[in-house]
Amino acid sequence: MKVSWAAAVLSAIAGIPLTHACAHDHAQRDFTPEELAELERKWGMEWSFTGISTFAHLPYTKCLTTPSTLFDIAILGAPFDTAVSYRPGARFGPRAIRAASARQTSFRGFNPRAGMNPYSNWATILDCGDIPITPVDNAVALQQMTAAFEELGNRPAVRADKVKIITLGGDHSLALPALRALRGIYGRPLRVLHFDAHLDTWHPEKYPSAWPSEQSHFTHGSMFWLAGSEGLISNSSSSPPSVHAGLRTRLSGDDWADHEDDTAQNWVRISADDIDDLGTRGVIKAINEAFGDSEDPVYLSVDIDVLDPAFAPGTGTPEPGGWTTRELIRILRGIDGLNLVGADVVEVAPAYQGAGEETALAGAQVVYEILTSMVKRGMGDLGRIREGEKVVEKDEL
Template identity: 75%
Template sequence: MRPAVLSAVLAAAGSVVNACGGSHDHDRDFSPEELAELEKKWGFEWGFSGIGSFAHLKYVKCLTTPSELFDIGIIGVPFDTAVSYRPGARFGPRAIRQASSRQTSFRGFNPRANINPYQNWAKILDCGDVPVTPMDNAMALVQMTEAFKELGSRKPASQLLQKPKLITLGGDHSLALPALRALKEIYGRPLRVLHFDAHLDTWHPEKYPSTWTSDQAQFNHGSMFWMASNEGLLSNSSSSRSVHAGLRTRLSGDDFSDFDDDTAQNWYRLTSDDIDDLGTAGIISAILEQFAPREGEEQDPIYLSVDIDVLDPAFAPGTGTPEPGGWTSRELIRILRGIESLNLVGADVVEVAPAYQGAGEETALAGAQVVYEILSSMVKKGREGMGRVDVEQGEKKKTGKDEL
């Protein structure tokens, strides 16, 4: 091809590109007005569109992007090699994100909570997943602990918080141990736990009968709170207990010794059946009574851990250890709304194992809804501090007393 012809062809190709892309010169910077116009035209995502971050939130791989500050981070922990029955919760984070598709900032107002957590003070990001090894649980525990420390120690985007808050998408329940290890270091004190679950998860590892015991086997999804107690990660005492809600597990042997062990670790137990006698309102007040601040003291910081198997298998069959006789999704949502005043410093939604759920995604939908309710509570609680921050503006250090 002669040079003159070639340049004519290239010029024609260029005009085609221009025709497709409008008259923009892509070498120049776009003005804020132009960017706003593009956002106005194309920034919206339907529930079924987009690449699948939680609730269409901005996706940032926070672990490798420390410059992007956030107030609340949704972090996936696709780890499931510490389970005792069905594996599969490694696919939980993806399933929960997928099931959160109809949550958008556009239609995110929570009428139960009177707040849209996606259109308020908090910068909420989908922080992606922690790349946890499925081949070495000892290393996985190190990785999870380091990841939680890394993210939880970051500077929050807003002055309303001292530290950013994480909501973890599990993963099996063992991830609560590294979460508590990290939180103890970040806040410099042990925490109390509000634990929704069919199971105790305070089991001594020897309650899993085997001649072939090992130290490594202690780290599993039924013993992580026993480990947490042993490591001093919980501030439980006989006058300030952590709380289980929704219990209905079978117990070891032929007596109540599992409950005795649990009581010795200073846990308070609300069973699944209690809701028949107390109603959701009674469950809520029983939880709030346990966490009520003592005279003249601040409210304790609490880690909220929600095993999706607290729900009946009718509502959440896609889970690692299903137990008939659980709560409905509506009851759990009602209870979560009722405890919105608690001082949550972190939370998880665990044991969503989508391989065992129906085609309608009911288990992951319930998981995504639980995350939404927790987000609503965290944003609402944080909003209480707004007046305080206004007063303290200009001061170098804020007290942040409502948070710790």
């Protein structure tokens, strides 16, 4: 074995075995671009069942601690579930969704409905890891999530005007800190498209308790009420509305007070049953008509319990009578003209799903559809993208 002088000296002085010294010497030398390209060609590919569990085998960076790493779209986990009102377990949702996304890869990511591959297009997409959220203090957890969304949301993008974050939940309460951050980033209230079995605009006091507290108002069923009260959502009577879709929940008390509260907050309601009369095409039309041709920033929030428990049993508050996975995907594909500035997929609680991972698989597919819509929309928004010294026209992308 031929040993370099540097390796021999390192071995003698530091007492490092010669084989280790050789490895160190090898690692320190500069590799040519050709050599690096050959290593990537030989070892860079991953099968769907190999590699660490990032979303769709995307590059992983702990973005909150590495501000030098830039991106256009981030996949961010929010493993938090201590604001639920029924079954816990959604803190394991980000891990389950990532594992279920393993069959998604950049070399087999072409989306026929959009005519493009979101993973190999103009956008730099990263798995940014998880927010380290405390499970023992909801007040601190709310602060942590808000700060994390603000930190990443204000980062410069690689090519887009602003970065976008798709959050893997976690329970649905994370929408409040996300909207707080987006309100500051865009300097205006946002409109919301909300897929869910439940309204989530409940007045906090609709949960009766002899032991009330300010912090107990923050739940996965009150976050849109709180967001409206804080002026985060465009919900005045003179403003364009936000939309619920897939509703089928029971209401409080003996009357329609919950719907009256919801209407007062300027929400349009599309029930799960409406799909029987309208079909997916009609639901898509109703959503698009509610949002119109506006370029208003829209936050898309998908609670996996919008699906029937037959298709998504792994969730905290299941409601029979929901949509199929196919119906939800078809509807998501029909609203890709909206100006989505952020999104979440929440309430995946893998402890309650079957061995086939049907709930997490549905969640991973929803993320893929949202990613596709964001990248497709971005192609039109950017028009011309400069890559080094080359200018790429949008029809070349």
